[in-house]
Amino acid sequence: MATAVQTALSFVAVDKRFGSGTTALSGVELQVGAGEFVVVVGPSGCGKSTLLRLASGLDAPSAGEISTPGGDIGYVFQDATLLPWRSVLANVALPAELAGRPKAERHERAMDAIRLVGLDGFEEQLPGQLSGGMRMRVSLARALMMSPALFLFDEPFGALDEMTRLRMQEELQRIFTETGFAGLFITHSVTEAVFLANRVVVMSARPGRITAEFEVPFAHPRPASLRYEPEFAAIAGAVSAALRGDAQ
Numbered sequence: 001m002a003t004a005v006q007t008a009l010s011f012v013a014v015d016k017r018f019g020s021g022t023t024a025l026s027g028v029e030l031q032v033g034a035g036e037f038v039v040v041v042g043p044s045g046c047g048k049s050t051l052l053r054l055a056s057g058l059d060a061p062s063a064g065e066i067s068t069p070g071g072d073i074g075y076v077f078q079d080a081t082l083l084p085w086r087s088v089l090a091n092v093a094l095p096a097e098l099a100g101r102p103k104a105e106r107h108e109r110a111m112d113a114i115r116l117v118g119l120d121g122f123e124e125q126l127p128g129q130l131s132g133g134m135r136m137r138v139s140l141a142r143a144l145m146m147s148p149a150l151f152l153f154d155e156p157f158g159a160l161d162e163m164t165r166l167r168m169q170e171e172l173q174r175i176f177t178e179t180g181f182a183g184l185f186i187t188h189s190v191t192e193a194v195f196l197a198n199r200v201v202v203m204s205a206r207p208g209r210i211t212a213e214f215e216v217p218f219a220h221p222r223p224a225s226l227r228y229e230p231e232f233a234a235i236a237g238a239v240s241a242a243l244r245g246d247a248q
């Protein structure tokens with residue numbers, strides 16, 4: 001986490017065209033500062049997942065520049081992608097194991113990450129014995145293991161029931177407050193975006209470009225009750241209007 005750089009992620013004039021002729025992204029300008037949490041909302045198919053793939057380096061832009069000066073990147077996806085035959089502890093410790101860390105060190109760090117996501121006591125369980133929300137916590141703990149400077153989240157809570165989803169939002173922003181990583185988070189939910197973000201970025205339908213940005217000034221950690229405050233509703237309303245304007 002300790003990093004002197006001020007920018008965790010930078011997109012400058014980024015276009016993405018696929019061989020099929022589809023232009024998924026056009027002229028995208030996006031900066032995520034160190035310790036900043038940016039949430040992207042946009043209509044289905046506007047290029048949000050493409051944006052994350054480019055940020056991760058899994059795919060290259062057709063034009064423009066992308067840089068991640070902070071170093072390590074962590075990923076959390078909707079599908080928790082755990083190894084079913086490994087315990088919670090062994091799943092969380094996997095990145096350190098692959099990096100060749102000594103057993104005692106990776107055990108200690110994995111236990112720290114497990115405590116951070118509120119799963120202590122469950123470290124010997126198998127993924128199949130856990131609820132969807134708990135599996136998502138394991139996935140988050142595994143990503144936290146390598147203390148990445150930047151986290152990429154692709155709709156991580158999209159498959160969870162409403163109550164679990166709200167709880168996970170609260171947990172995630174508590175962890176964000178405690179660890180100070182930078183985040184780029186994708187969601188279809190406007191309230192999820194406003195609850196988590198320092199800044200909400202709205203994308204237009206294809207070709208995806210950024211059409212509006214909203215600063216979300218509430219201090220972290222944010223209480224669950226923030227969602228019912230008029231100031232919260234005002235920002236959520238403005239984000240929704242920007243999204244709707246795009247759909248017309």
Ligand SMILES: Nc1ncnc2c1ncn2[C@@H]1O[C@H](COP(=O)(O)OP(=O)(O)OP(=O)(O)O)[C@@H](O)[C@H]1O
Nearest residue numbers: 018020022024043044045046047048049050051206
């Ligand atoms: N590998 C690919 N080859 C060709 N076209 C692609 C490829 N990947 C994505 N696309 C197209 O690019 C556009 C953006 O896709 P992307 O998955 O990034 O959208 P999205 O905003 O994440 O969608 P959703 O919200 O539905 O998940 C879509 O029209 C999609 O069909």
